[in-house]
Amino acid sequence: MRLARPLQLLIDQLQKLPSIGPKTAQxxxxxxxxxxxxEARHLARAIVEVQEKVFPCSIxxxxxxxxPCWICSNPGRAGDSxxxxxxxxxxxxxxxxxxxxKYYVLNRSFKLMDDIxxxxxxxxxxxxxxxxxxxxxxxxxxxxxxxxxxxxRFLAAVINRxxxxxxxxxxxxxxxxxxxxxxxITLRRALEGRKEF
Amino acid sequence: MRLARPLQLLIDQLQKLPSIGPKTAQxxxxxxxxxxxxEARHLARAIVEVQEKVFPCSIxxxxxxxxPCWICSNPGRAGDSxxxxxxxxxxxxxxxxxxxxKYYVLNRSFKLMDDIxxxxxxxxxxxxxxxxxxxxxxxxxxxxxxxxxxxxRFLAAVINRxxxxxxxxxxxxxxxxxxxxxxxITLRRALEGRKEF
Numbered sequence: 001m002r003l004a005r006p007l008q009l010l011i012d013q014l015q016k017l018p019s020i021g022p023k024t025a026q027x028x029x030x031x032x033x034x035x036x037x038x039e040a041r042h043l044a045r046a047i048v049e050v051q052e053k054v055f056p057c058s059i060x061x062x063x064x065x066x067x068p069c070w071i072c073s074n075p076g077r078a079g080d081s082x083x084x085x086x087x088x089x090x091x092x093x094x095x096x097x098x099x100x101x102k103y104y105v106l107n108r109s110f111k112l113m114d115d116i117x118x119x120x121x122x123x124x125x126x127x128x129x130x131x132x133x134x135x136x137x138x139x140x141x142x143x144x145x146x147x148x149x150x151x152x153r154f155l156a157a158v159i160n161r162x163x164x165x166x167x168x169x170x171x172x173x174x175x176x177x178x179x180x181x182x183x184x185i186t187l188r189r190a191l192e193g194r195k196e197f
Numbered sequence: 198m199r200l201a202r203p204l205q206l207l208i209d210q211l212q213k214l215p216s217i218g219p220k221t222a223q224x225x226x227x228x229x230x231x232x233x234x235x236e237a238r239h240l241a242r243a244i245v246e247v248q249e250k251v252f253p254c255s256i257x258x259x260x261x262x263x264x265p266c267w268i269c270s271n272p273g274r275a276g277d278s279x280x281x282x283x284x285x286x287x288x289x290x291x292x293x294x295x296x297x298x299k300y301y302v303l304n305r306s307f308k309l310m311d312d313i314x315x316x317x318x319x320x321x322x323x324x325x326x327x328x329x330x331x332x333x334x335x336x337x338x339x340x341x342x343x344x345x346x347x348x349x350r351f352l353a354a355v356i357n358r359x360x361x362x363x364x365x366x367x368x369x370x371x372x373x374x375x376x377x378x379x380x381x382i383t384l385r386r387a388l389e390g391r392k393e394f
Contacts, residue, residue, distance in 0.1 A: 051232070
C-alpha cells in the first residue's frame with residue numbers, strides 16, 4: 001500500500017512517539033489531515049515552542065518558562081522542606097498530593113531519559129541550597145528501584161554534612177491494591193514499616 | 198498544579214486528538230520536550246505539510262500529493278472493477294486485501310467527518326467514469342451500517358442506468374470471531390448468505 005508521501009511521513013513521525021502504534025499513528029494522521037488549518041498550525045507551533053521556551057529552573061530544576069520557576073519564586077511555599085526528585089516530571093505527581101514545600105530535581109538535563117549516575121549528579125548546587133540554612137528537612141522522593149536506593153544513600157551522605165533531617169517516602173502496599181498480588185519485596189517493606197493501629 | 202505555559206499548551210493540543218487522554222498527553226508532551234530539536238521540528242513540519250500537500254485525487258478521491266493519484270495513474274491496475282468506498286481512508290484497508298482494481302471515494306471533502314447524505318453525493322463524476330464504458334463491475338464497499346445500506350441502495354439505482362454489474366461486500370461472521378458473541382443481525386446475515394461446503 002502506497003500512501004501520499006506527506007501522509008506517510010506524518011505517520012512515521014507519530015509512530016516514533018511513546019505508546020503510539022501503527023494503527024493509532026494512522027488514525028491520528030488522518031485526524032490531523034482533517035483538522036481546520038489553524039488547529040493543525042497551533043499543534044505544530046506548540047511542539048516547536050515547548051522546546052524553545054521550556055527549560056529547567058536554575059534553582060530547583062523544575063520545567064519552567066520563567067526563571068526562577070513559579071514554585072521557587074512563590075513566597076507562600078514552605079522553604080523549610082526540600083523534596084528531591086529524579087525527574088522534573090515527578091514534581092507534577094507530588095504536587096497533586098498537596099505538598100507545599102520546595103523541590104530539587106536531580107536530572108536537570110532533561111534531554112537525558114536514562115538513569116542517573118550519582119557521580120554525574122550536580123551535588124554542588126544542592127549543597128549551596130542547604131548551606132543557606134533555611135531547609136530543615138530533605139525528603140528523598142526517588143523511584144522505589146535499586147537505582148533510586150543507590151542514589152538515596154549517596155545523597156544522604158552528602159546531606160548529612162549539613163544539620164538537616166533526611167527522610168524518604170514510605171514503602172508499602174499501594175492503596176487499592178491487593179495483598180494477594182503484592183510482590184514479596186513490597187510486602188516485606190510493608191511489614192517492616194508497620195505502624196501501630 | 199501549574200505547568201510551564203508552553204508545556205500546558207502542548208498538552209492541551211495533544212489532548213484534542215482522538216484516543217489521547219490527559220495522562221498520555223502529558224507523557225507525549227514530556228517526550229516531545231526531550232526530543233532532539235531537529236526531531237521536534239520534523240514532527241511539526243509533517244503536521245503542517247500533510248495539510249498543505251495532501252488533497253483528494255480529482256478522478257477517484259483518494260488522498261494524494263499528485264494528481265491523478267498513484268492508483269488512477271497506474272496502468273497495471275484493473276480498470277474493469279471500481280470499488281466504491283465512503284472515505285479515502287477505507288482504501289488503505291482494502292488495499293491490504295490485494296484488490297487490484299480502481300476506487301471511487303464518495304466523501305471527497307475529507308474535511309467532513311460526518312455521515313454522507315446521498316443527496317449531497319457527487320454522483321455526476323461517478324456517472325462520467327461509468328459512461329467511459331471500461332468498468333464492468335462496481336463493488337460497493339460501504340460500511341455495514343444503516344447509513345451504508347441507504348447509500349448502497351441510492352448508488353445501485355444510479356449505477357443501474359449503466360450496463361454495469363453491481364456487487365457488494367459479503368456480510369457474515371468476522372474471521373477469528375466467536376458465534377457465541379456474534380450479534381443477531383450479523384448471525385442472521387451469515388445464515389442468509391450461507392454457501393455450499
